[in-house]
Amino acid sequence: MSETILTNARIVTRDAVVSGSLRIADGRIVEIAEGPSAATGAIDCEGDLLIPGLVDLHTDNLERQVLPRSNARWPGVSAYLAHDAQCIAAGVTTVLDALCLGDLGFDTERGQTFRDGVRDLDRLADAGVLKADHHLHLRCEIPALDMPEALDSVADHPRVVMASLMDHSPGVGQYRDLVRYRAMRVRQTRMTDAEVEKRVGELLERRERLRRPQRDWMLARIAHRDLPLASHDDDTEATIAENLADGIRISEFPVTHAAAKAAKENGMEVIAGAPNIVRGGSHSGNVNAAELVEAGRVDAFASDYVPSSMIEAAWGLAARGTLPVPEAIALVTDRPARMARMEDRGRIAPGLRADLVRLRPFEALPALRGVWVAGERVG
Numbered sequence: 001m002s003e004t005i006l007t008n009a010r011i012v013t014r015d016a017v018v019s020g021s022l023r024i025a026d027g028r029i030v031e032i033a034e035g036p037s038a039a040t041g042a043i044d045c046e047g048d049l050l051i052p053g054l055v056d057l058h059t060d061n062l063e064r065q066v067l068p069r070s071n072a073r074w075p076g077v078s079a080y081l082a083h084d085a086q087c088i089a090a091g092v093t094t095v096l097d098a099l100c101l102g103d104l105g106f107d108t109e110r111g112q113t114f115r116d117g118v119r120d121l122d123r124l125a126d127a128g129v130l131k132a133d134h135h136l137h138l139r140c141e142i143p144a145l146d147m148p149e150a151l152d153s154v155a156d157h158p159r160v161v162m163a164s165l166m167d168h169s170p171g172v173g174q175y176r177d178l179v180r181y182r183a184m185r186v187r188q189t190r191m192t193d194a195e196v197e198k199r200v201g202e203l204l205e206r207r208e209r210l211r212r213p214q215r216d217w218m219l220a221r222i223a224h225r226d227l228p229l230a231s232h233d234d235d236t237e238a239t240i241a242e243n244l245a246d247g248i249r250i251s252e253f254p255v256t257h258a259a260a261k262a263a264k265e266n267g268m269e270v271i272a273g274a275p276n277i278v279r280g281g282s283h284s285g286n287v288n289a290a291e292l293v294e295a296g297r298v299d300a301f302a303s304d305y306v307p308s309s310m311i312e313a314a315w316g317l318a319a320r321g322t323l324p325v326p327e328a329i330a331l332v333t334d335r336p337a338r339m340a341r342m343e344d345r346g347r348i349a350p351g352l353r354a355d356l357v358r359l360r361p362f363e364a365l366p367a368l369r370g371v372w373v374a375g376e377r378v379g
Contacts, residue, residue: 002026004375007037009045009358012052012329013348022050024354027374031350045358048369049325052333052348053093053355054310057162057271057340058137058252058302061086062097066113073109076116080124088131088379090307091357091368094337094345096137096162097121101151102144104168104203111146118154125159131378133355135340138163138222139232142215143207155221161340163222164230164252165215165243169207170200219246228339230271234259240266250339253304255286260297269339274301274332277313293317300335311359311366319364 007021011032021037023030065079065086074082087095099114124130136159141147154160170182185196219229230250231243240251240262251263252271263270276282276289292298303310310332318328337346345353358370371379 002375003030004354004372005037005039005042006045006050006356006358007039007042008047009050010047011050011348012326014330014334015326017049017325022348022356024356024372024375027354027376029348029350029352029354032348045370049359049361050348051091051329051357051359052346053353053357053371053373054091054332055094055096055336055340055342055346056087056092056303056307056310056332057096057300057336058098058139058164058304059087059092059095059307060098060100060305061303061307062099062117063110063113064305066116067109073112076120077124080117080120081129084124084130084132084134087307088371088373089368090303091311091359091371092303092307093132093355093357093371093373094340094342095132095134096340097134098137098139098164100139100141100166101154102141102147104141104144105199111150114150118157121159131373133373135159135161137161139166140164140218141166141168142218143167143169143203143211145206145210147214148217148221151218151221155225160225160227161342162228162230163218164232164250165218165248166232167207167211168233169203169211215246228341234263237262240268244268252302254292255282257287257291257295257297260287260292261295264297269299269335270297271300271302271336271339272298273304274309274313275304275306277301277316278306278309290322293322298331300339301331302336311357311368315359315361315366316364319361 004024011018020034022032062083065082066074099117100110103110121134142165182196229248230252231248232252234251234254235256237258244266249268251268253273254260260270272289272292281288301310301313314328314332317323318325334346345355354372354375356372360367360369
């Protein structure tokens with residue numbers, strides 16, 4: 001039986017910070033003991049914090065490795081390995097790669113990123129070369145013409161553990177400000193104002209025609225999997241009501257106070273974007289996530305597009321005194337693990353996976369000094 005002892009650590013459990021030692025055997029946590037260990041070979045953590053490995057329910061980071069610049073697609077395996085390394089460097093030991101299924105006509109590379117991403121994950125995970133534990137989160141762009149075909153190809157994939165319903169049409173959700181939306185598309189593309197206006201009209205017509213039937217089809221297609229289901233960029237109480245009627249119990253990145261409030265009052269769990277916390281606000285002009293935290297309307301953080309944002313957001317809340325350390329750390333460990341129905345991780349407790357992060361706080365920033373996945377040091 002392989003055994004590792006980490007000693008002289010401040011161990012963050014669900015309810016407290018314990019000064020002591022942690023014993024690991026065969027990839028599992030065996031014992032938490034107060035005080036230092038005298039065992040030969042024990043690893044001295046020098047008073048650093050020891051927290052559970054982070055669980056990221058939604059990361060788009062692979063897309064940024066695949067397309068580091070527009071029109072510069074990077075080889076898929078190389079991109080995935082870079083993505084995996086960045087996750088581990090950020091203390092993220094469980095990753096739900098949120099691949100986008102469906103394109104509304106502005107992000108035409110995403111179809112290939114989805115297909116290649118599934119293929120490369122299978123190859124790399126089966127070969128045992130990934131450091132983090134990767135799974136699939138299917139981000140279904142409901143009004144997209146190609147969403148059903150993409151979903152049908154992976155609806156029964158064993159690595160799929162979560163699905164979300166997205167609608168990035170102009171005028172709703174994240175893009176409910178049409179003036180801002182039009183300006184963004186002109187800036188991002190080579191289209192003229194008139195061309196963008198024409199595309200907006202086409203997208204609105206398509207949404208009116210396809211949103212509900214494709215939503216119903218998507219929910220029916222994966223019903224047999226009984227996956228955790230999330231809605232994306234909720235903006236109104238009516239949106240929350242529709243989601244509840246459809247059996248959706250997670251609100252992911254609500255963009256207004258009203259939507260987050262309605263979600264919590266109706267028993268839904270809320271995921272906020274960690275970059276919103278780190279930056280001090282939304283990059284797209286939506287609700288400030290720190291205000292949602294202070295109002296008690298956030299259950300977990302996800303990295304969205306910056307893996308390192310999760311620990312920085314959680315520790316920042318603790319450093320500022322907004323939340324106690326165990327509660328702040330739970331936002332990126334225990335709570336997302338339970339949302340993903342992964343009961344074997346997310347906490348430091350006997351019997352659970354030894355997914356661990358050694359952390360030395362520096363002002364409001366944490367420095368990671370060690371990462372273990374299932375008891376094996378990987379960073």
